[in-house]
Amino acid sequence: MNRLFVNAETHRGVSGTRGWVVAPVRRLSDPAPQGRYILVAEDLTPADTAGLDLTLVAGFCTAGGGPTSHTVQVAHGLGIPAVVAAGTGVLTLQPGTLCALDGDGGLLHAGLDGPALQAATAREREQGERDRLRHEAALAAGPAPGGVTLSTTFVKPAQAAQLTRSAASGIGLLATELLFLGREHEITDEAAHHRVYRDLVRMVGDAEITVRTLDIGGDKPVPALHLPQEDNSFLGVRGIRLALRRPDDLLIPQLRALYRVAAGGGRLRIMFPMVTTVGEFTRAAAIAEDVRVRLRAPRVPLGVMVEVPACALAVDHFVDHVDFLSIGTNDLTQYLLAASRTNPALARDIDPLHVAVNRTVAHVADTAGPAGVPLSACGGLAASPVGAAVLASLGAGGLTVTLPALPAVHEALTRLSEDARQAIRHEALTTGGTAHLTQYVTTLLGL
Ligand code: PEP
Numbered sequence: 497m498n499r500l501f502v503n504a505e506t507h508r509g510v511s512g513t514r515g516w517v518v519a520p521v522r523r524l525s526d527p528a529p530q531g532r533y534i535l536v537a538e539d540l541t542p543a544d545t546a547g548l549d550l551t552l553v554a555g556f557c558t559a560g561g562g563p564t565s566h567t568v569q570v571a572h573g574l575g576i577p578a579v580v581a582a583g584t585g586v587l588t589l590q591p592g593t594l595c596a597l598d599g600d601g602g603l604l605h606a607g608l609d610g611p612a613l614q615a616a617t618a619r620e621r622e623q624g625e626r627d628r629l630r631h632e633a634a635l636a637a638g639p640a641p642g643g644v645t646l647s648t649t650f651v652k653p654a655q656a657a658q659l660t661r662s663a664a665s666g667i668g669l670l671a672t673e674l675l676f677l678g679r680e681h682e683i684t685d686e687a688a689h690h691r692v693y694r695d696l697v698r699m700v701g702d703a704e705i706t707v708r709t710l711d712i713g714g715d716k717p718v719p720a721l722h723l724p725q726e727d728n729s730f731l732g733v734r735g736i737r738l739a740l741r742r743p744d745d746l747l748i749p750q751l752r753a754l755y756r757v758a759a760g761g762g763r764l765r766i767m768f769p770m771v772t773t774v775g776e777f778t779r780a781a782a783i784a785e786d787v788r789v790r791l792r793a794p795r796v797p798l799g800v801m802v803e804v805p806a807c808a809l810a811v812d813h814f815v816d817h818v819d820f821l822s823i824g825t826n827d828l829t830q831y832l833l834a835a836s837r838t839n840p841a842l843a844r845d846i847d848p849l850h851v852a853v854n855r856t857v858a859h860v861a862d863t864a865g866p867a868g869v870p871l872s873a874c875g876g877l878a879a880s881p882v883g884a885a886v887l888a889s890l891g892a893g894g895l896t897v898t899l900p901a902l903p904a905v906h907e908a909l910t911r912l913s914e915d916a917r918q919a920i921r922h923e924a925l926t927t928g929g930t931a932h933l934t935q936y937v938t939t940l941l942g943l
């Protein structure tokens with residue numbers, strides 16, 4: 497830790513979203529301070545996070561949570577620094593206490609003054625300037641640094657304008673359930689789906705959008721659907737499992753809306769979440785084909801997220817059926833390591849670059865490549881420069897990255913020579929581990 501912060505009260509958590517910000521802290525129950533603040537909370541749901549007023553919330557630090565939770569995915573997408581699993585001490589901070597939130601290091605330095613405050617503020621300024629320069633370099637260089645196609649995740653329609661000014665080729669993950677946060681009663685309404693996709697296509701023009709069908713369940717419950725309580729919702733009726741159990745009110749209205757937009761010229765791909773077996777994919781694809789034919793819509797590529805280990809290990813069974821594959825590193829890590837994404841007690845054990853995860857990614861890439869099936873990765877790992885370099889070295893030809901992370905990832909991939917890829921691949925498949933690979937890749941690529 498920087499010597500300047502030794503006199504600060506430092507709360508150690510886990511890095512959620514990268515970034516550095518200096519501001520007073522506030523809990524939601526405290527009186528609102530003037531200007532921007534760092535929100536401290538016991539935990540935030542994905543819906544809470546999507547609803548944050550970003551003109552006021554500069555970042556957040558939660559006592560609980562986990563680094564690959566959906567809350568953090570939303571924070572990533574919105575581009576606000578976040579630290580999670582920092583313990584209950586952060587809840588006792590006096591409202592208004594000036595803090596530096598270190599999203600990279602997973603730290604909250606509280607009670608800054610004098611030289612520490614100056615250093616913290618200077619770091620925030622320098623980081624903003626570095627990001628601006630990287631953004632310009634990425635824009636000038638285009639969307640495929642080192643031959644890896646970059647696309648972006650998407651959280652709020654308000655981000656569409658930013659997308660068109662970014663180096664992304666399109667939207668690689670439109671997590672549709674997040675579009676309905678706060679208005680879940682519309683989630684079964686074809687007209688509501690149609691409006692969202694139609695408007696988005698209008699906003700992004702020619703850019704391709706990979707739309708993930710509703711991934712409900714896990715830490716994204718939808719009370720309006722009156723689903724039964726599950727003991728272990730992440731291992732329960734989630735994603736495609738739910739969609740296939742309720743085709744009439746979930747899958748078909750959504751597919752109808754999507755094919756109507758495709759018929760109007762929208763460049764879409766449709767991706768199914770939480771697929772375990774080929775049978776699930778072929779059933780979903782058959783429903784999609786039926787909808788398409790009825791609407792006389794054009795074909796759109798149909799693919800699956802590789803996020804259940806069974807799908808990853810039996811990916812050779814999938815490659816003859818799917819048009820594309822996208823690895824969901826958040827869930828793949830959770831399921832491979834048997835460590836919940838949302839349990840703060842395990843937050844430090846979630847190692848998205850664990851050798852087992854790397855070997856699984858390599859297996860998927862080594863199977864998809866020769867079969868001619870395009871493979872990308874769209875979990876949170878792709879949004880870190882080190883994670884992106886490892887995923888590309890293991891064979892992902894496309895990466896879906898949050899908009900704010902795109903310039904730094906772009907820079908890392910630009911530095912990825914063939915020799916560097918070979919070296920990183922070797923290291924990832926033998927030793928692995930986030931701590932080791934972070935040091936290795938950072939040094940190798942000069943990040
Ligand atoms: C993933 O699991 O990596 C992913 C992209 O999907 P989500 O985080 O929405 O589950």
Ligand code: MG
Nearest residue numbers: 803824826827
């Ligand atoms: Mg997932």
